[in-house]
Amino acid sequence: MADKSYIECASNWKRPNLTQSPELFQQVAKLLKEIETGGDLAIDNLSKRFDGFQPRKIELRPYRDYELEPQLLNSIEQAAQRIEAFCQLQKGSLQPQQIEEASGVFGFQYSPIEAIGAYIPGGRFPLISTALMTLIPARVAGCQRRVACSPSVHPAILAAASLAGATEFWQIGGAQAVAAMAYGYQTMLPVQMVVGPGNQYVNVAKQLLQSRIKIDVAAGPSELLILADSNANQEWLIADMAAQAEHDPQAQSVLVSDDIAFLQSIGQQLTANDELNNLLKGEQIVLLQANDCEAMIRFSNRYAPEHLLLADERIASQSLKHYGSLFIGQNSAVAFGDYCAGPNHTLPTMGSANRSSGLCVQSFMNIQSYQQINDQGRIQLAEIGRPLAEAEQLVWHERSMQVRS
Numbered sequence: 001m002a003d004k005s006y007i008e009c010a011s012n013w014k015r016p017n018l019t020q021s022p023e024l025f026q027q028v029a030k031l032l033k034e035i036e037t038g039g040d041l042a043i044d045n046l047s048k049r050f051d052g053f054q055p056r057k058i059e060l061r062p063y064r065d066y067e068l069e070p071q072l073l074n075s076i077e078q079a080a081q082r083i084e085a086f087c088q089l090q091k092g093s094l095q096p097q098q099i100e101e102a103s104g105v106f107g108f109q110y111s112p113i114e115a116i117g118a119y120i121p122g123g124r125f126p127l128i129s130t131a132l133m134t135l136i137p138a139r140v141a142g143c144q145r146r147v148a149c150s151p152s153v154h155p156a157i158l159a160a161a162s163l164a165g166a167t168e169f170w171q172i173g174g175a176q177a178v179a180a181m182a183y184g185y186q187t188m189l190p191v192q193m194v195v196g197p198g199n200q201y202v203n204v205a206k207q208l209l210q211s212r213i214k215i216d217v218a219a220g221p222s223e224l225l226i227l228a229d230s231n232a233n234q235e236w237l238i239a240d241m242a243a244q245a246e247h248d249p250q251a252q253s254v255l256v257s258d259d260i261a262f263l264q265s266i267g268q269q270l271t272a273n274d275e276l277n278n279l280l281k282g283e284q285i286v287l288l289q290a291n292d293c294e295a296m297i298r299f300s301n302r303y304a305p306e307h308l309l310l311a312d313e314r315i316a317s318q319s320l321k322h323y324g325s326l327f328i329g330q331n332s333a334v335a336f337g338d339y340c341a342g343p344n345h346t347l348p349t350m351g352s353a354n355r356s357s358g359l360c361v362q363s364f365m366n367i368q369s370y371q372q373i374n375d376q377g378r379i380q381l382a383e384i385g386r387p388l389a390e391a392e393q394l395v396w397h398e399r400s401m402q403v404r405s
């Protein structure tokens with residue numbers, strides 16, 4: 001019989017609280033202040049201090065000129081095509097709309113943000129998929145300047161950035177890179193939006209520079225929630241949970257089921273393997289028992305996961321309200337979504353899926369409204385508006401309408 005102590009009760013369980021420390025915010029704010037006053041020279045000095053290199057612009061070559069394994073070159077291309085096709089689908093839904101009535105024409109339209117920056121983290125592996133997932137939607141949206149920054153100049157990152165349509169590539173990392181994009185650096189003009197994941201310095205710099213730049217979702221550690229019935233393939237789900245945990249020591253996979261025997265069986269397999277057992281002990285994999293399907297749905301809607309894998313045929317996907325991206329049925333591994341399914345993998349974490357969306361073509365667009373009021377309209381609208389202006393005691397507003405009526 002399995003040791004059941006690692007199976008917790010879904011109704012009491014909450015995700016760990018991972019708020020960033022005030023000290024970190026102070027530290028990054030100090031760096032940004034140095035850059036605000038010291039300009040390019042401060043960026044150079046910080047880069048030398050933290051990275052040991054002088055930031056520089058890298059000329060990108062055509063994609064096929066990069067010497068990567070042929071199979072990898074093909075995979076990057078196919079992934080890019082699928083991501084682009086999904087972006088085109090999103091773009092197609094962004095139709096301008098207007099109503100024409102007796103008083104005039106009233107409408108809205110979508111307009112791309114002109115210049116955006118994509119941060120592509122350095123770290124142990126070249127994050128090819130990050131380059132694709134950040135730059136392709138910006139290109140499809142119609143953003144004209146698409147600056148990529150990374151401390152890494154790994155050929156796979158350069159190749160992916162080239163294919164995904166970066167118009168400039170700079171080797172620069174950390175908070176300095178975010179500041180360079182927000183304030184401008186050397187020949188890099190400032191951008192209006194910065195997207196892409198990164199370590200705590202990158203994330204906090206993005207948050208602190210929000211008065212200058214729009215940012216994407218505040219990306220915390222990755223999360224996966226699996227809702228499973230007893231028929232789900234245990235080997236597949238174990239691989240999915242371990243895959244999510246491998247992103248980051250704080251990444252977490254949570255499996256909820258109402259079948260205790262199923263959870264015990266998964267638990268037994270995890271404890272029998274040192275690597276998986278460590279993930280279980282470190283709460284990077286969490287097994288939760290719920291009373292029934294209704295309780296599983298309630299848990300999911302309260303938890304609002306970044307990735308939600310529905311491996312329970314009794315639950316209708318429509319009953320799931322909050323998630324960054326939904327993977328319906330156990331064929332739909334989150335790993336496919338990470339690389340090549342098509343929908344974006346930059347998604348809201350830490351429960352923010354109940355109020356924000358993942359990166360998409362819409363993220364790179366402003367919605368602009370307009371109105372064209374005709375002769376009849378100025379008289380009609382003055383009748384409605386003048387008493388409101390009077391009540392607010394805004395005399396010139398009242399006058400502006402009165403002279404037109």
Ligand SMILES: NC(=O)c1ccc[n+]([C@@H]2O[C@H](COP(=O)([O-])OP(=O)(O)OC[C@H]3O[C@@H](n4cnc5c(N)ncnc54)[C@H](O)[C@@H]3O)[C@@H](O)[C@H]2O)c1
Binds near residue numbers: 151173176
């Ligand atoms: N959520 C996602 O989708 C996703 C995807 C990929 C990567 N990530 C995250 O990206 C991160 C990659 O981290 P990384 O550190 O390898 O690369 P990174 O590029 O995010 O950060 C490296 C930079 O941090 C700066 N830095 C390092 N030490 C510093 C210090 N003491 N003070 C100030 N700045 C300092 C340096 O300038 C360096 O260039 C990981 O945290 C990973 O979880 C998230």
Ligand SMILES: [Zn+2]
Binds near residue numbers: 244334335
């Ligand atoms: Zn993943």
